[in-house]
Structure formats: structure tokens, C-alpha cells
Amino acid sequence: MERLAGRIMLSSGFGRTFIAIGAGAVGALAFPPFGFFASLFISFTLLVWLVDGATGNPDGGLWSRGWKTFVIGWLFGFGYFVAGLWWLGNALLLEADEFAWALPLAILGLPACLAIFYGFAVMLANLLWSDGWGRIAALSASFGLIEWLRSFVLTGFPWNTVGFGLMPIPLMMQTSNLIGIFGMSMLAVLIFSAPALLGTKKGMVPGLCIAALAMAFHLGYGLYRLSQPLVADGSALTVRIVQPGIDQSRKMLNADRAEIFKEHLRLSALPPTEGQKRPDVIVWPETSVPFILTQNPDALEEISKTLEDGQILLTGAVRMEDAGAGHAPRYYNSVYAVDSQGQIIGATDKVHLVPFGEYVPFENILRSFGVDNLISLPGGFSPAATREAITLPSGKKLYSFICYEIIFPGEVPDDITTSTAIVNVTNDGWFGNTPGPYQHFQQARVRAVETGIPVIRAANTGISAIIDPLGRIVAGLDYGQKGIIDSTLSGPATGALTADMRHIHFWLLFALLLVCSMIARTGLMKREN
CATH class of the missing domain: 3.60.110.10 (Carbon-nitrogen hydrolase)
Structure with missing residues (x-):
């Protein structure tokens, strides 16, 4: 893993571009009809290593590293959205004589615009990037924030939010009642990015333990909620x-x-x-x-x-x-x-x-x-x-x-x-x-x-x-x-939380991840000085 991580970090030019786009495209396999959620382990592991290579450049200042990481995030997002949304072009083919000219806009133009959000997500994470588990926390917090923004900026289009990749079956959907889909996006990135620590070793043990505990809680809560009876409705429709x-x-x-x-x-x-x-x-x-x-x-x-x-x-x-x-x-x-x-x-x-x-x-x-x-x-x-x-x-x-x-x-x-x-x-x-x-x-x-x-x-x-x-x-x-x-x-679920409670839990999780990444970043800066 260390050798592979090193090659990804040191990649450049067309090869680096291809890896970034491919990493995003592989992630689309997590969504229906495939439901292969493990593909996102590959996607986010590669993304972390690509950002490691950009932030590790000693010749780059804050702006230079920020721009490079934005491009990495944009390329990743472009591959992710093209592979996940190409089917939108099918609607234009129903009246191809009138709308075929717009096919490139639907298949490539919309993903190019949506990828800007992921470019900013990676660039924001770069501000708190460190060499251990803290960078995983930073990436998770920034993706949660950006996916939330994607739901309403310019009318919003939260299709294939990353959190859906962690919910292929009902057992793995239940945590969304606690933290909502945008909280699920933070949890997903936290879990899917963890294997990147195997390639760099620093922070590996605590990072993998935290990811494993998060996954265990996610599955355990799903089992608990599925075991609860629904509220009886004597006059059900x-x-x-x-x-x-x-x-x-x-x-x-x-x-x-x-x-x-x-x-x-x-x-x-x-x-x-x-x-x-x-x-x-x-x-x-x-x-x-x-x-x-x-x-x-x-x-x-x-x-x-x-x-x-x-x-x-x-x-x-x-x-x-x-x-x-x-x-x-x-x-x-x-x-x-x-x-x-x-x-x-x-x-x-x-x-x-x-x-x-x-x-x-x-x-x-x-x-x-x-x-x-x-x-x-x-x-x-x-x-x-x-x-x-x-x-x-x-x-x-x-x-x-x-x-x-x-x-x-x-x-x-x-x-x-x-x-x-x-x-x-x-x-x-x-x-x-x-x-x-x-x-x-x-x-x-x-x-x-x-x-x-x-x-x-x-x-x-x-x-x-x-x-x-x-x-x-x-x-x-x-x-x-x-x-x-x-x-x-059926009747409603037992003990379902309100939207306000989900919002509170989302922001609490965001704050926790942000604090963890800030502490890790502060520790890195002290070591560098």
C-alpha cells in the first residue's frame, strides 16, 4: 500500500488527471442499480493520496496548493457526476431533432458545474490538511458542508449525495434519521477515506479504529431500529x-x-x-x-x-x-x-x-x-x-x-x-x-x-x-x-426524530470533525516549526 500511495502522490500531468477522474467515476458504482458501496473505498482513498501529493509540495504557497487541490477535487467530481448522471441525456433523445444539440451540456456540462462543489470541498479540506487522521476528519467535514450547500445553491441538485453510497439496503439507511443525508455524507467520507491511512501509516491505528467504530455504530443502529415495531394505525389507508x-x-x-x-x-x-x-x-x-x-x-x-x-x-x-x-x-x-x-x-x-x-x-x-x-x-x-x-x-x-x-x-x-x-x-x-x-x-x-x-x-x-x-x-x-x-x-416509525433534531446532530458532527482537524493541523504546524 505504501508503494501505491507513493506513486499516486507523485503522479503528474495526464496520469494524475486520469487517476482523479477515474477515482470519481469508480465511486458511481456505489449507486443503483449497482449498489457496490465498496467502490467508494477506492474513490476516496485515491482522492486522499492525490491531495497528499499536492499539499506536500514544498515549493507551493497557500494559494498554489489551494488551486491545485481545487483542480483535483474538480476532476474527481467531474468523473463522479459524468459516470453517475450520463443518463440525463436520454430525455433529450426523445425529441432529438430539436434537442440533440444540448446532449454535451447534459452529459458533460452539468457534471462540470456540479464538480465545482467538490473542487471547493477539497480546497476547504486542504486548509486544515495534516499528515495523520486529522486530514480524514477535514475531508469529511468539508464534504458534509458542501453537500449541504449543493442542496440549495442555484436552486439545488443534491442527486447522488455521497451519503447515499453508504445506504444500499435498509439496514444501512437508518442512521439518516439521526443525522440526515448530509450528516451521512460526512460519515461516508470518514469511513471510505480511512484505508488511505494504510498507505501513509501516520495516524493509522486511531484513524482505522475511529472508522471501524463509526461503521459498527452505523450497522448497530440499523439493527436496533429495524427491530422496533411501527406505530399501530387502527384506521390505516x-x-x-x-x-x-x-x-x-x-x-x-x-x-x-x-x-x-x-x-x-x-x-x-x-x-x-x-x-x-x-x-x-x-x-x-x-x-x-x-x-x-x-x-x-x-x-x-x-x-x-x-x-x-x-x-x-x-x-x-x-x-x-x-x-x-x-x-x-x-x-x-x-x-x-x-x-x-x-x-x-x-x-x-x-x-x-x-x-x-x-x-x-x-x-x-x-x-x-x-x-x-x-x-x-x-x-x-x-x-x-x-x-x-x-x-x-x-x-x-x-x-x-x-x-x-x-x-x-x-x-x-x-x-x-x-x-x-x-x-x-x-x-x-x-x-x-x-x-x-x-x-x-x-x-x-x-x-x-x-x-x-x-x-x-x-x-x-x-x-x-x-x-x-x-x-x-x-x-x-x-x-x-x-x-x-x-x-x-403502516403507521409511522417508532421514535423518529424531527428535522430540527437532525439539523442539530448534523452541525454537532460537523463541529466535532472540524475541531479534530484543527487540533491535528495545529500539531503539524508545531512540528514543522
């Missing part, structure tokens, strides 16, 4: 999820709209699956209704004929709002609640829109260059000001998260623990059978664990599932399957 399996190219054809609507109705009307009660709530995926529902009373009548007395349909649909004389109408990506009389009894709109998918940022400038939305609506979608719950006639409250809203911890309302479930409606058909839908599904599972609330996930082409508050799949349909899921919701 029985839910049907409809997964119609409509190919995205077909959804874009106006001629098929009526037939697509009928497919949803047909699946909704099927008898309960064996051993299940009649569903109280039927859930359709994002934008399942292929027209403006409020302008189509015949469609509402068809829904009322399909639903039995007392049943409620939750469906994704486009909602139009009149903006007044002389103004174009506003469109919202919404979820409607429709009762068995065909009446709309509730609606909630998407808050966090997808840039370039649902709206164009800096619209006046970019539209002049011909940049447009992937979704063809005049002016794109408008965002809702706040996230509203849908309250059922029974009094049960459901919070909807439309599409990728589920990946944002900061989007979860403070009163989420008063709700019966989170409803995540999405249409991942844009991305085909690529890693994208599988990664999206994992993040929905972790959100259930973080909040301690069940998740009802309805996806057009999959993956749809009922997820319990501990991240376990109660019932589901894989990608590409057409069908229904009937299941009864």
Missing part, C-alpha cells in the same frame, strides 16, 4: 398504485391521449388483489391526465363511474389558472384529489420545478438564443409558493412531492409527522431503463427513513412501491412493468 407503463414517446402524441386515459381507468377498476381490501385511495403517476382536467367534465364523469363510493383518486395533472385579462394563463404541475362523485376536493402544486425541463432560468436572455423547455407549454410551468397537504374526507393528511422534489430534504415541511404518508408521483419514462429511475427510487426510500413516514410512490414506467417508514419495500412493481399495487399503509 388501503392504497392502490397504478403503474400504466406508458412509453414517453407515446405520451407525447396527442392522438393517444384518450386511450392513455382509458388505460389508467381500466387498471383502477380492477378487483382487489388477493388478500387485500378495496382501496380507499387510488394513486396515478405524475401528469397522468393528458389534458386540462377542469376543462373536461366528461373525464371527471368517467372517473366518477370508475371509482366506488367513498374512494378517492389522487392523480398527477396539469392545472391551468386564469391570470386575468391581457395575461397568459399560468400552468402548474399538480396533484388533484377527485372523489367518487367526480368532484375535485383538493389540489396541490409543485413547488420546486426542474430547470430547463419545466421552466427556463434567465428566460429573457436564454430564449433569445433559442433555449426552450423540454415540456411544451407556453411559458413553462409556474411554481407554487408553498407546499400544501391534501386532506382526505377521513381527515388523514397526505403531502405530495412531485418528481424530483423527493430528493430535497429541505422541501419537507415541519409538520410532516402529522401526515399519514408522503405521496411521490413521478414520470421517469423520460430517462428509459437507465440508472436514473433506480437512483431516484433509492432517494425516495431514504426520505421515508429520514422522516419516519411511509411513502406511496407512483411512477409511470416504474419503479412504483409502497415504502414503509424504515425504507423497506412493502409491495412494488419494477421498471417497465404494467399493473397495480394494492397494499395497506
Whole structure:
């Protein structure tokens, strides 16, 4: 290990660039559909050695070393995000004649921008870099901070946050309820970077012991939490999820709209699956209704004929709002609640829109260059000001998260623990059978664990599932399957922590790692002097 570490540290030029990009790319194997979390041991071990080589340059001043480590972090991040997000380009190929020119921007441009965050993470860690375990603590703290910033800076995009790499199965998801996904990122870097100490020896014994104890706590807490019973709910909802399996190219054809609507109705009307009660709530995926529902009373009548007395349909649909004389109408990506009389009894709109998918940022400038939305609506979608719950006639409250809203911890309302479930409606058909839908599904599972609330996930082409508050799949349909899921919701998790408590624990862990790295850095400076 020492010889390998020395070669990595002393690498230069193209070889060093290749190692940095490759180290990041290997880390993408930790995420679905692969779930090979051990790949991140390779990634972060190589990253530590690369930074060791940059900070160990006696001829470089603070700025020189800072810039070199920023470049290392950026190259690492570029490989990580290209390998983890290449599938985004699939959405552009559905209308290749119009959007193929943007493929390099999706496959290379977005990763290049996201990699800036990792460049700053490594550069910040370099300020407190030392020659022992302290540098592992510095890298862990800086990645936790930067991943937190990545969740909201420039609208945010916390996809494939490093912490997800340490959570391939429910046993390894439970710690997220204590420290949240950004705390999990610090824990992940702490554990995955530890093997780097084998190559440099300094601080090896305490560093490996700390990493081993952290992993043992992580697994032990998972075992403990999975052993706890869920809160009993005597009036639990029985839910049907409809997964119609409509190919995205077909959804874009106006001629098929009526037939697509009928497919949803047909699946909704099927008898309960064996051993299940009649569903109280039927859930359709994002934008399942292929027209403006409020302008189509015949469609509402068809829904009322399909639903039995007392049943409620939750469906994704486009909602139009009149903006007044002389103004174009506003469109919202919404979820409607429709009762068995065909009446709309509730609606909630998407808050966090997808840039370039649902709206164009800096619209006046970019539209002049011909940049447009992937979704063809005049002016794109408008965002809702706040996230509203849908309250059922029974009094049960459901919070909807439309599409990728589920990946944002900061989007979860403070009163989420008063709700019966989170409803995540999405249409991942844009991305085909690529890693994208599988990664999206994992993040929905972790959100259930973080909040301690069940998740009802309805996806057009999959993956749809009922997820319990501990991240376990109660019932589901894989990608590409057409069908229904009937299941009864569980109650919430026992002793689930609030978002405020997770924030406190995150900052306490950050402060602890920061203090450890500062002490190690101070000790190094004393030895050098």
C-alpha cells in the first residue's frame, strides 16, 4: 500500500488527471442499480493520496496548493457526476431533432458545474490538511458542508449525495434519521477515506479504529431500529398504485391521449388483489391526465363511474389558472384529489420545478438564443409558493412531492409527522431503463427513513412501491412493468426524530470533525516549526 500511495502522490500531468477522474467515476458504482458501496473505498482513498501529493509540495504557497487541490477535487467530481448522471441525456433523445444539440451540456456540462462543489470541498479540506487522521476528519467535514450547500445553491441538485453510497439496503439507511443525508455524507467520507491511512501509516491505528467504530455504530443502529415495531394505525389507508407503463414517446402524441386515459381507468377498476381490501385511495403517476382536467367534465364523469363510493383518486395533472385579462394563463404541475362523485376536493402544486425541463432560468436572455423547455407549454410551468397537504374526507393528511422534489430534504415541511404518508408521483419514462429511475427510487426510500413516514410512490414506467417508514419495500412493481399495487399503509416509525433534531446532530458532527482537524493541523504546524 505504501508503494501505491507513493506513486499516486507523485503522479503528474495526464496520469494524475486520469487517476482523479477515474477515482470519481469508480465511486458511481456505489449507486443503483449497482449498489457496490465498496467502490467508494477506492474513490476516496485515491482522492486522499492525490491531495497528499499536492499539499506536500514544498515549493507551493497557500494559494498554489489551494488551486491545485481545487483542480483535483474538480476532476474527481467531474468523473463522479459524468459516470453517475450520463443518463440525463436520454430525455433529450426523445425529441432529438430539436434537442440533440444540448446532449454535451447534459452529459458533460452539468457534471462540470456540479464538480465545482467538490473542487471547493477539497480546497476547504486542504486548509486544515495534516499528515495523520486529522486530514480524514477535514475531508469529511468539508464534504458534509458542501453537500449541504449543493442542496440549495442555484436552486439545488443534491442527486447522488455521497451519503447515499453508504445506504444500499435498509439496514444501512437508518442512521439518516439521526443525522440526515448530509450528516451521512460526512460519515461516508470518514469511513471510505480511512484505508488511505494504510498507505501513509501516520495516524493509522486511531484513524482505522475511529472508522471501524463509526461503521459498527452505523450497522448497530440499523439493527436496533429495524427491530422496533411501527406505530399501530387502527384506521390505516388501503392504497392502490397504478403503474400504466406508458412509453414517453407515446405520451407525447396527442392522438393517444384518450386511450392513455382509458388505460389508467381500466387498471383502477380492477378487483382487489388477493388478500387485500378495496382501496380507499387510488394513486396515478405524475401528469397522468393528458389534458386540462377542469376543462373536461366528461373525464371527471368517467372517473366518477370508475371509482366506488367513498374512494378517492389522487392523480398527477396539469392545472391551468386564469391570470386575468391581457395575461397568459399560468400552468402548474399538480396533484388533484377527485372523489367518487367526480368532484375535485383538493389540489396541490409543485413547488420546486426542474430547470430547463419545466421552466427556463434567465428566460429573457436564454430564449433569445433559442433555449426552450423540454415540456411544451407556453411559458413553462409556474411554481407554487408553498407546499400544501391534501386532506382526505377521513381527515388523514397526505403531502405530495412531485418528481424530483423527493430528493430535497429541505422541501419537507415541519409538520410532516402529522401526515399519514408522503405521496411521490413521478414520470421517469423520460430517462428509459437507465440508472436514473433506480437512483431516484433509492432517494425516495431514504426520505421515508429520514422522516419516519411511509411513502406511496407512483411512477409511470416504474419503479412504483409502497415504502414503509424504515425504507423497506412493502409491495412494488419494477421498471417497465404494467399493473397495480394494492397494499395497506403502516403507521409511522417508532421514535423518529424531527428535522430540527437532525439539523442539530448534523452541525454537532460537523463541529466535532472540524475541531479534530484543527487540533491535528495545529500539531503539524508545531512540528514543522
